[in-house]
Amino acid sequence: MQIEASALSVERGGRIVFADLGFRLKAGEALLVTGPNGAGKSTLLRALAGLLPLAAGRIEVIPASEARRAELCHYVGHADAIKPSLTAFENLSFLSSLLATSPPRPGAPQVEAALARLGLGAVVDLPAAYLSAGQKRRAALARLVAVFRPIWLLDEPLTALDLASQAIVLEIMAAHLAEGGIIIAATHATLAIAAAELALGRPARAAP
Amino acid sequence: MKGLPSALRALLRRDLAIGRRIGGAASLGVIFFLCLVAITPFAVGPDQALLARIGPAILWISALLATLLGLDRLFQADAEDGSLDLFLLSETPLELIVLVKCLAHWLLTGLPLVAASPLFGLMLGLDARALGAVTASLFVGTPALTLIGAIGAALTVSLRRGGLLLAILILPLSIPILIFGVAAAAGAVGFVTPFLILCGLTLVALALAPFAAALALRHGAE
Numbered sequence: 001m002q003i004e005a006s007a008l009s010v011e012r013g014g015r016i017v018f019a020d021l022g023f024r025l026k027a028g029e030a031l032l033v034t035g036p037n038g039a040g041k042s043t044l045l046r047a048l049a050g051l052l053p054l055a056a057g058r059i060e061v062i063p064a065s066e067a068r069r070a071e072l073c074h075y076v077g078h079a080d081a082i083k084p085s086l087t088a089f090e091n092l093s094f095l096s097s098l099l100a101t102s103p104p105r106p107g108a109p110q111v112e113a114a115l116a117r118l119g120l121g122a123v124v125d126l127p128a129a130y131l132s133a134g135q136k137r138r139a140a141l142a143r144l145v146a147v148f149r150p151i152w153l154l155d156e157p158l159t160a161l162d163l164a165s166q167a168i169v170l171e172i173m174a175a176h177l178a179e180g181g182i183i184i185a186a187t188h189a190t191l192a193i194a195a196a197e198l199a200l201g202r203p204a205r206a207a208p
Numbered sequence: 209m210k211g212l213p214s215a216l217r218a219l220l221r222r223d224l225a226i227g228r229r230i231g232g233a234a235s236l237g238v239i240f241f242l243c244l245v246a247i248t249p250f251a252v253g254p255d256q257a258l259l260a261r262i263g264p265a266i267l268w269i270s271a272l273l274a275t276l277l278g279l280d281r282l283f284q285a286d287a288e289d290g291s292l293d294l295f296l297l298s299e300t301p302l303e304l305i306v307l308v309k310c311l312a313h314w315l316l317t318g319l320p321l322v323a324a325s326p327l328f329g330l331m332l333g334l335d336a337r338a339l340g341a342v343t344a345s346l347f348v349g350t351p352a353l354t355l356i357g358a359i360g361a362a363l364t365v366s367l368r369r370g371g372l373l374l375a376i377l378i379l380p381l382s383i384p385i386l387i388f389g390v391a392a393a394a395g396a397v398g399f400v401t402p403f404l405i406l407c408g409l410t411l412v413a414l415a416l417a418p419f420a421a422a423l424a425l426r427h428g429a430e
Binding site for chain 1: 226230
């Protein structure tokens with residue numbers, strides 16, 4: 001699988017966030033999107049997920065498949081999509097049923113295994129309202145493990161995570177790349193995975 | 209529930225679980241309903257014949273307002289916590305997701321109102337025929353109120369305080385349902401004709417509202 005984007009440009013509220021952006025990723029490759037706050041990292045990820053319309057340019061997934069691009073992507077944004085009144089298990093098992101594309105759909109064992117992989121084995125049955133910010137983030141990231149989708153769009157995946165969890169998430173990302181997956185991550189931290197870098201934002205003004 | 213694809217079954221289960229645990233929706237609607245019904249006799253005065261005559265209308269107005277309560281959160285909660293983005297990433301069409309969310313909302317707020325209406329009708333001195341007619345018309349009409357409300361909820365999804373705007377948007381659309389619902393319940397022009405028109409209105413809402421709401425949500429997400 002490959003993803004190719006060319007001449008992307010996105011407009012938000014009449015302002016061009018970025019223009020003429022392009023990249024090409026093959027199976028097993030990762031792209032880190034970097035840049036200052038407001039440079040359009042999240043906007044780029046949302047546009048790639050199909051959640052924002054493009055003002056210009058095209059995004060192509062090769063080989064072309066019947067599924068919409070959105071159905072090939074995992075998108076983990078700033079909002080965790082975790083309902084405080086449901087337990088971590090209920091949250092993830094709902095999201096897995098929602099996002100699964102091919103039968104067999106992930107059952108309870110896969111959901112529990114995914115939560116355990118992210119180190120949430122002990123709080124599976126706790127309402128998410130009692131989880132810390134980092135634990136909620138991990139519950140949100142657990143859907144990457146529970147449901148297979150080839151393209152991962154991660155917006156600041158390591159925010160709020162402790163060092164041990166960061167290492168686990170990086171391991172999971174490396175495993176996904178080894179299986180031929182594609183990762184596009186917006187980040188300020190340096191992620192310890194082999195990745196190309198796409199720097200957004202206005203070029204620094206040259207010193208006089 | 210067996211016939212639904214598993215994603216929709218999971219969504220219905222989730223929304224019902226959230227509604228039950230937060231505990232507001234169902235009981236709040238019924239208590240609001242009870243308040244309106246309970247204060248009406250004091251406002252109208254001790255005239256039982258008059259009360260019985262306007263009883264069906266009061267029950268319908270109360271049900272309409274009780275349905276509006278909390279309707280603005282139908283999609284807003286999901287939009288705020290990012291669930292809506294994931295709905296859009298699912299292979300399940302957004303129209304069906306909207307429909308299932310409406311079903312869950314009706315089961316949590318509409319159905320308790322229908323179940324409580326014979327009791328509240330009794331408090332207004334309705335006779336047995338009118339009690340049956342009010343309950344039947346509410347049973348058929350409240351789903352339409354939820355579905356029309358879903359359009360308004362989807363349009364106001366990104367507004368911080370969309371509740372008032374929501375009411376202004378959907379009240380005109382609910383007027384036909386109110387007219388034929390009260391007509392069927394009061395029985396002044398017979399029961400069957402207005403009841404069948406009410407059924408027709410509900411079916412129209414069922415057919416159109418999911419598409420309208422899904423369209424509004426897609427644009428709201430941008």
